[in-house]
Amino acid sequence: MLKALKGRFEQGFRTGKFPDAPPMLSDRFPGRPVLEAARCTGCGACMRTEVCPSGAVAGKDGRPEIDTGKCIFCGACAEICPEKAIGFSQEYRMAAMTRRALVVRPGEPYIPERPTNREFLRFCGRSLKIRQVSAGGCGACELDFNVLGTLAWDMGRFGIQIVASPRHADCILVTGPVSRNMLVALKKTYDAAPRPVWVIASGACAISGGLYAGSPECLGGVEEILKPDLYVPGCPPHPATLLEGMLRLMNRR
Amino acid sequence: MLPMKIGNGMAALWREVPVCEMAEFRAWLREISETERRRIAAFFAVPDDEQFRLVAVAEDAGGCGFALCSVRVCRVYPALSGEIAALQKFERLIAERDGLVPEGHPYLQPVRRLREDEDGRGFLAERGAAVHDVAVGPVHAGVIEPGHFRFECVGEKVHSLEIALGYQHRGIEAMLAGGPDEKTLHLMETADGSSSIAVATAYARLIEALSGIAVPAETVTLRAIALELERIANHVGDLGALAGDVAFLPTASFCGRIRGEYLNMTAELCGNRFGRNFILPGGTRFGLDAARAGKILDWLRRVKRDLDGALKLFFDSPTVLDRLENTGRVSRETALHLGAVGPAARASGVARDARCDFGWSEYAPYAACECVTEETGDVLARARVRLRELEFSHRFLDAALAEAVRRPIEAVRCDSGIFPAADSIAVSAVEGWRGEHIHVALTDSRGYFEVYRMVDPSLRNWEMLGMALRGEEISNFPICNKSFNLSYCGHDL
Ligand code: SF4
Ligand code: SF4
Numbered sequence: 001m002l003k004a005l006k007g008r009f010e011q012g013f014r015t016g017k018f019p020d021a022p023p024m025l026s027d028r029f030p031g032r033p034v035l036e037a038a039r040c041t042g043c044g045a046c047m048r049t050e051v052c053p054s055g056a057v058a059g060k061d062g063r064p065e066i067d068t069g070k071c072i073f074c075g076a077c078a079e080i081c082p083e084k085a086i087g088f089s090q091e092y093r094m095a096a097m098t099r100r101a102l103v104v105r106p107g108e109p110y111i112p113e114r115p116t117n118r119e120f121l122r123f124c125g126r127s128l129k130i131r132q133v134s135a136g137g138c139g140a141c142e143l144d145f146n147v148l149g150t151l152a153w154d155m156g157r158f159g160i161q162i163v164a165s166p167r168h169a170d171c172i173l174v175t176g177p178v179s180r181n182m183l184v185a186l187k188k189t190y191d192a193a194p195r196p197v198w199v200i201a202s203g204a205c206a207i208s209g210g211l212y213a214g215s216p217e218c219l220g221g222v223e224e225i226l227k228p229d230l231y232v233p234g235c236p237p238h239p240a241t242l243l244e245g246m247l248r249l250m251n252r253r
Numbered sequence: 254m255l256p257m258k259i260g261n262g263m264a265a266l267w268r269e270v271p272v273c274e275m276a277e278f279r280a281w282l283r284e285i286s287e288t289e290r291r292r293i294a295a296f297f298a299v300p301d302d303e304q305f306r307l308v309a310v311a312e313d314a315g316g317c318g319f320a321l322c323s324v325r326v327c328r329v330y331p332a333l334s335g336e337i338a339a340l341q342k343f344e345r346l347i348a349e350r351d352g353l354v355p356e357g358h359p360y361l362q363p364v365r366r367l368r369e370d371e372d373g374r375g376f377l378a379e380r381g382a383a384v385h386d387v388a389v390g391p392v393h394a395g396v397i398e399p400g401h402f403r404f405e406c407v408g409e410k411v412h413s414l415e416i417a418l419g420y421q422h423r424g425i426e427a428m429l430a431g432g433p434d435e436k437t438l439h440l441m442e443t444a445d446g447s448s449s450i451a452v453a454t455a456y457a458r459l460i461e462a463l464s465g466i467a468v469p470a471e472t473v474t475l476r477a478i479a480l481e482l483e484r485i486a487n488h489v490g491d492l493g494a495l496a497g498d499v500a501f502l503p504t505a506s507f508c509g510r511i512r513g514e515y516l517n518m519t520a521e522l523c524g525n526r527f528g529r530n531f532i533l534p535g536g537t538r539f540g541l542d543a544a545r546a547g548k549i550l551d552w553l554r555r556v557k558r559d560l561d562g563a564l565k566l567f568f569d570s571p572t573v574l575d576r577l578e579n580t581g582r583v584s585r586e587t588a589l590h591l592g593a594v595g596p597a598a599r600a601s602g603v604a605r606d607a608r609c610d611f612g613w614s615e616y617a618p619y620a621a622c623e624c625v626t627e628e629t630g631d632v633l634a635r636a637r638v639r640l641r642e643l644e645f646s647h648r649f650l651d652a653a654l655a656e657a658v659r660r661p662i663e664a665v666r667c668d669s670g671i672f673p674a675a676d677s678i679a680v681s682a683v684e685g686w687r688g689e690h691i692h693v694a695l696t697d698s699r700g701y702f703e704v705y706r707m708v709d710p711s712l713r714n715w716e717m718l719g720m721a722l723r724g725e726e727i728s729n730f731p732i733c734n735k736s737f738n739l740s741y742c743g744h745d746l
Contacts, residue, residue, distance in 0.1 A: 003566060003569065003570075007503055007507070007562050007563065007565075007566045008503055010559075010562050011507050011510075011559060011562065011563065014510045024517070025520075026517070026520040026521045026524050028520070028521070028523060028539065029520060029524050029525075030524055030525075051435060053436045053438075053439045054436075054439075072439060072529070073525075074439060074530045075530060075538075076435070132396045133392060133399075134396075134399055134421070135399075136420075136421055136422075136742075137421070137423075137443075137446070137742065138444065138445060138446030138449075138742050139398050139421075139446040139447055139740065139741070140443070140446025140447065140527050142396050142397060142398065143447060143527075144526065145396055146396045147509075147516075149396075149509075150506070150513060151506050152509070152510045152513045162395070162396055164394035176421070177423065179420060179421060179422055179423055180422075181365075181366075181419050181420045181421075182420045185391045185392050185399065211436060211439050211443060212423045212424075212428075215423055215424040215427075215428055216424060216427075217423050217424035218423050235529065236446065236527070238526070
């Protein structure tokens with residue numbers, strides 16, 4: 001017991017300062033993409049199908065748009081651009097409440113969305129009980145969600161808690177593109193949760209199928225069967241992106 | 254019959270792979286599966302006119318790398334798994350994927366495909382008034398991947414455990430055919446998200462072998478740095494999770510935080526906590542300059558002190574040891590028989606580690622490779638293997654990063670494009686934190702993948718968990734499961 005106390009003392013206080021201070025990010029962290037309208041000549045290099053592995057770059061009037069709901073942040077589009085018109089900021093606040101807000105357009109300023117769902121705020125303003133379901137995917141989205149439960153992030157401080165049974169859940173957090181083999185289990189979990197129930201799609205896979213969109217073994221994301229209330233981009237989303245998104249959904253920041 | 258020899262990360266012409274008689278093939282495989290220093294690495298079918306070729310890739314530790322041999326069979330052929338247990342899953346996969354019928358297979362259950370009706374999968378039902386079934390999953394209580402476990406219990410004792418997976422199946426192997434293309438590398442990185450670096454490295458080596466690209470020694474070291482960071486992060490996470498499962502909360506919470514530090518070091522290296530978009534065929538996306546290497550080195554040393562404290566507390570606690578000792582034992586014979594690999598096999602005394610077996614040059618200048626083994630094969634042994642492997646990884650990182658401070662490593666890329674040789678076969682192996690990842694690719698007449706098989710260590714290890722549970726209390730399942738911590742997505746692909 002004394003040893004445990006000594007150990008506890010030596011480890012110190014380790015919960016990060018987030019959200020009072022921005023999270024510590026690597027200078028190589030690729031955050032929300034930036035498209036510089038002034039630089040883009042419309043050459044179309046980034047829009048060629050063999051560039052983006054997840055089909056996230058689309059052309060509109062000869063200029064690219066990046067759908068962060070599909071993007072896996074590999075940087076290939078930025079590397080191919082001869083004008084250096086595509087870059088990645090350190091903006092980690094990428095979660096959105098509408099699918100539309102995930103699309104980055106040239107020259108458009110970015111302001112993170114505010115919650116509009118009054119019903120949600122009335123029911124869950126101060127706490128959020130989450131049942132997570134992995135439905136395909138690679139397991140990294142789950143790992144970085146679990147990280148929020150460690151003392152480095154301690155999401156329990158904000159009333160966000162992982163629950164074992166869907167019966168106790170306010171919210172179903174889905175990761176993965178929804179593999180055909182998980183379809184029934186995901187639907188059953190959703191049906192077992194008491195209403196009203198909200199849905200979070202976390203990671204490129206869950207939002208749009210990500211890399212797996214088009215595979216006959218998967219659907220193209222949660223949207224094919226459920227309507228998400230929060231979309232969290234990333235492959236996998238940085239813990240700060242996910243936590244910030246949830247806090248914003250709860251109107252707590 | 255002489256199997257073809259081929260080194261780790263080397264290519265050869267497909268037509269040089271020998272075809273032998275079934276009896277010889279069988280005898281050869283049996284011999285391999287019974288020898289500790291050798292093992293069956295991959296086994297798959299390739300369509301061949303009206304028939305099929307069954308190709309076996311065996312590892313020959315301390316020898317030259319791999320030995321390849323094949324046999325021609327018709328759609329229906331006599332199963333090999335009856336004699337060679339290590340082949341059972343490979344033969345099931347062949348049946349499921351290629352439609353072959355291994356006649357007389359002792360356990361021809363689906364691997365990645367669920368039947369349409371949910372309960373359609375037959376389980377090995379036990380008979381008897383005292384036997385009852387406990388069915389768990391696919392959705393589990395925590396935040397983990399899906400899988401279904403079926404315990405046949407007598408009272409509280411588990412008589413047998415059947416493991417039914419496939420829920421994470423995304424069809425990766427099918428998507429790889431016709432590549433490499435812009436997706437291939439990223440499919441590799443997400444085959445098993447916790448082993449992105451290991452899998453991407455195995456893929457990169459394979460492509461480099463097929464395309465005749467030589468990468469500089471520093472680049473290879475840089476990849477090894479990332480690989481060891483990945484190993485440490487996961488081992489620390491596993492030890493923390495084990496602590497959590499035996500309700501030893503100090504270590505559980507310390508390790509949760511400490512694991513994050515290692516992930517952040519990986520992010521410092523390449524921007525992503527899981528090392529995504531770092532390893533490229535032909536090089537790495539980023540280099541490692543002196544300042545960054547120094548920063549990571551200091552960080553590593555600082556965190557190592559915290560880690561030592563957290564783990565000492567755990568391994569010095571008699572209540573913990575009592576709980577882990579003699580729980581979930583897998584004997585050496587069983588591990589060999591099943592063809593187990595990685596830390597799980599090493600914990601049962603089977604000395605297999607791709608880092609040592611293939612004499613990896615990247616480790617040699619910094620730390621002598623050692624294959625860490627334990628004898629008892631219980632949960633404690635699996636924990637101790639991880640503990641001891643952490644030491645090696647830290648020693649290597651310490652030396653390699655210190656060298657990078659003196660001599661920074663440049664990013665190297667292959668800008669001239671990647672052109673895999675036609676009609677060739679290549680094999681590569683990388684020791685990830687769960688064990689060795691084996692990649693085998695066969696190219697068509699234009700140099701595109703005709704067949705790409707990735708063998709995740711978990712594919713070869715899941716049966717070990719089933720064996721560990723036999724005769725155990727069902728309440729010991731969580732710690733047994735954690736002590737292996739196998740991958741669902743890597744298995745299901
Ligand atoms: S960074 Fe995103 S948009 Fe750009 S190529 Fe990669 S996945 Fe596509
Ligand atoms: S979004 Fe990326 S990290 Fe998340 S499950 Fe899919 S592949 Fe894995």
